[in-house]
Amino acid sequence: MLHFIDTLDASGARAAAGRVDPGLPLAGVPFLIKARTPAGSPVVTRLLAAGAIAIGTSTRARLDADSQTFGWNGRDFTRNPWDLSRSPGGSSAGAAAAVAAGVVPIATGGDSAGSLRIPASFCGVVGFKGTAGRVPRPGGRSLAGLMTSGIIGASLEDVATATSLVSGPDRLDPSALPRWPVPELSAGPWRVAYTATLGRHSADPAVDRLVRGSLAGFVVQDPSLSWLAVDDAWLTLRALDAGKDVDGAVLREAVRVRNHNSTALADLFDQVDALVTPTTLTVAHGYNRHEDNIMVCDLCWGFNVTGHPAVSVPVGLVDGLPVGAQVVAPHGRDDVALSVAASIMTPLSPPGFPLPG
Structure with a gap:
């Protein structure tokens, strides 16, 4: 109905859940990985190291599309849980649709022109693009620095926690910003x-x-x-x-x-x-x-x-x-x-x- 899954790894998720250390900060928390995320990306490996369970990959737009504000699973468009005639946005389309539908509390995404924030807005959830360098990149520092990996979630607190866990320099990107502790949110005045x-x-x-x-x-x-x-x-x-x-x-x-x-x-x-x-x-x-x-x-x-x-x-x-x-x-x-x-x-x-x- 929503077509937010690109690939599903149910057996792998069950096996990982059976091995998870219950003392880890995200022990047993299911999440989706944005399709075509490079292997070994710190945003994924660090969530896994924190005990989160990847259940598969989420849909994104076709690479050849001029506008990326949709999702495609190879057969059908990803739909918005609020109205099946509407788009969930993009390019992190499946991530936002799955979070909005209550399937997973968090999902990974990438943002070079709003691809975390636009689907979050269309689907009524949270999308966070940190300061450039907040989350390390699998390919190291880019020439222009447009792309930022990040998290889409139902809860602002969950998004902040997950972002903290994936932050900090990595051997793949030693130029990333220092590790970011979970902030204590203030009521202002602002x-x-x-x-x-x-x-x-x-x-x-x-x-x-x-x-x-x-x-x-x-x-x-x-x-x-x-x-x-x-x-x-x-x-x-x-x-x-x-x-x-x-x-x-x-x-x-x-x-x-x-x-x-x-x-x-x-x-x-x-x-x-x-x-x-x-x-x-x-x-x-x-x-x-x-x-x-x-x-x-x-x-x-x-x-x-x-x-x-x-x-x-x-x-x-x-x-x-x-x-x-x-x-x-x-x-x-x-x-x-x-x-x-x-x-x-x-x-x-x-x-x-x-x-x-």
Whole structure:
């Protein structure tokens, strides 16, 4: 019905469960691995070392698709538990659908343009992209640093715990940030800036109203943010990460955009603790209409370019579908992003799919 499994390893999961040390921090916790995750990825090996049980791999978009906001298991599209006619987002599509349906409490994903946060928003769960380098990469430091491995989960606390367990340098990526202890989330008070647009597009008015309304009780200001659209810069940096030839002048322009936006955010964070936006411009689109929604990542991918921590949490429903709020914090202040997110999050559970306790 939901088509969130790419491959299932039931026998391997049962065997691992029989061997697990009950004293480990994630002993017996089932999880899904995003399909095509490289072998030996620290985000996987460290969850396994903590006692979690991999039950298989989750669906993601086809590699040749222009837009990655869908999932495909080789036969059918992955569906959103809130509405089977809708997409769960992508590219970590199966991860978000499985977590929202209560099948697993956590799943791994990757995020180079919002691929943890967008499916989390569409499915009403939590998706966290830590500061660049928070989670070690299987291929070591990349040239542009867009991609961050991370966790999708039903609970903000579970996501923070799992991220802590997979953080820290690894022999595959010794340049990763130091190990990140599980933060103690604070109730504030927090000063936040809010915007419904970053670049060429604005969030749907109903989405905008709901996310802005989640900030009642906060000291909120409209940001004076000199933000440059990142469309071309992101495409250039993605090509660089893929090892493609990139014209020097084009690359210098991409770096200029990245540095400009990083400085603009530094100036903003001198005035406020966090920036809040809708995670996506709209609620989930049709499961087979992803090519009509290329700009679904418009509020997300700029923070892959700059490397800031960003988390999406559910804050309510529009037309019966989940809406996510994205919280962005200064470099290294992942704890602030999660603390603000905890203050505005509204846990959601799709009808007929109770979240795991």
